Structure formats: structure tokens, C-alpha cells
Amino acid sequence: MNEEKLNQLRQKVQNLALDYHKKDDFTGWFEVIYTDALGNPEEVPWAKMQPHPCLENWLKGTDITNKKALVIGCGLGDDSEFLAKKGANVTAFDIAPSSIEWCNKRFNNSSVNYLVADLLQLDDSWKNSFDLIFESRTIQALPISIRQEVIEAIATLLKPKGTLLIVTRLRETEDSPDGPPWGVSERELSQFYQYGYEEITRIPYNDPNNPSIKQALIEYQRNRL
Numbered sequence: 001m002n003e004e005k006l007n008q009l010r011q012k013v014q015n016l017a018l019d020y021h022k023k024d025d026f027t028g029w030f031e032v033i034y035t036d037a038l039g040n041p042e043e044v045p046w047a048k049m050q051p052h053p054c055l056e057n058w059l060k061g062t063d064i065t066n067k068k069a070l071v072i073g074c075g076l077g078d079d080s081e082f083l084a085k086k087g088a089n090v091t092a093f094d095i096a097p098s099s100i101e102w103c104n105k106r107f108n109n110s111s112v113n114y115l116v117a118d119l120l121q122l123d124d125s126w127k128n129s130f131d132l133i134f135e136s137r138t139i140q141a142l143p144i145s146i147r148q149e150v151i152e153a154i155a156t157l158l159k160p161k162g163t164l165l166i167v168t169r170l171r172e173t174e175d176s177p178d179g180p181p182w183g184v185s186e187r188e189l190s191q192f193y194q195y196g197y198e199e200i201t202r203i204p205y206n207d208p209n210n211p212s213i214k215q216a217l218i219e220y221q222r223n224r225l
């Protein structure tokens, strides 16, 4: 995607998110992005149409055969498909019905269980039940005012000894910048410790589209409930 198009889409996201946030609706705008795209991934600013390189790198040294995996805010499904190809039993969900419809169309023979669901209203039966959770750029797409709720919702899904992978922008101060996206601060990430998480590794990521922005894949293990 060229620079001009990317900037246009970023502006659209910011305006749309702002309009929805004024109505205290923090998630309604995602569906608008997917429906406005009319099936063209070039109109979805975060669509890569390939697995995230951080996930590909992480998986080089790891066997996930038969692991019960969950992808949060799965978008157009490339990360979910990649995990399934590597042998995991994958459930993937997104709040935007059109993204799930798109996934089902793109991957019509997929073993991935694609669902429309809201991270903040998941069924209690999902708690403490996954071996591997992948979250890419969803925390940062939701405002800082609900971050505590969002982190709690993610943290309570993993089994003890399970692995959580987060791909996110990092924010160096506790200030609230204009967004979306809103990078994640160290104080916000430290909330995972309350749920028995230990940070195992943090691999910096240089996004060629945003070379000046600090991003990383963070791997956590849950040591206890």
C-alpha cells in the first residue's frame, strides 16, 4: 500500500473512531471499516493478508501441535490460519461480523472455528481454558480508558502453564496520546502479573510502514491462576 493511501486510511480510522467514541461506543467503527471495504483488503488499514512476521518467527522454534489456541480480534484470519497450519486447534473471534464473514469466505475449508464475539463479553466457560492465545494489535485499538478491563478479559482466558503472545505498539509514558492506536505502557502491561503471568521474552519489531514506532512481540507464561 502506498504512503498516501495509508495516510488516507489512518485519517479515516481516526475520524470514525472519534465519532463512535463520542457516543461511548468503542468498537462499532471496526464493522464500518470492514463493510466499507467491500471485500477489498487495501481498504482495511491493518490487513496484511499474511501472518504477522513476529508470529512466524516465534513459531520457528515451537511445537504447537494439538494445542488449544485462541486468536483475539482475528481480523481477516491470516494469523489464525497460520496457527492451524502448524497443528493447533484454533478458535478465532472478532467483534465485527463482516470480518468473520470475510474469513469464512477466504478460508472456506478451514479447520479454524471463526466466531463473532466481544472480548469484553465472553462466555465464562472460556476462562482458564486455552493453551495458547495470540493477540495482535487489538489492545492498542481500544482506548486507554477501558484498558484495565481489556487486559483482565485477555488474562483470564489462559490455562496455567499456557502461553500468551501479544503484538503491540509500546508507549513510553503514561500520557494519553491521540489515537487509535494507543500503544501499551509498562504500567498497563504489569497488570498481567496480577493474574499469575511472567514475561518470558520481548522481541522488538521494526514495522517497515512505521519505522519510528516502538513495537514488540511479548511472550508471557501463566504460572498460576
Ligand SMILES: C[S@@+](CC[C@H](N)C(=O)[O-])C[C@H]1O[C@@H](n2cnc3c(N)ncnc32)[C@H](O)[C@@H]1O
Residues within 6 Å of the ligand: 027, 030, 031, 046, 047, 048, 072, 073, 074, 075, 076, 093, 094, 095, 096, 099, 117, 118, 119, 120, 135, 136, 137, 138, 141, 142
Ligand atoms: C487493528 S485490528 C487488528 C486485526 C488483526 N489482529 C491483525 O493484527 O491484523 C483490531 C481488530 O480487533 C477487533 N476488535 C476490536 N475490539 C474487539 C472486541 N472487543 N472483541 C473482539 N474483537 C475486537 C476489530 O474488529 C479488529 O478486527
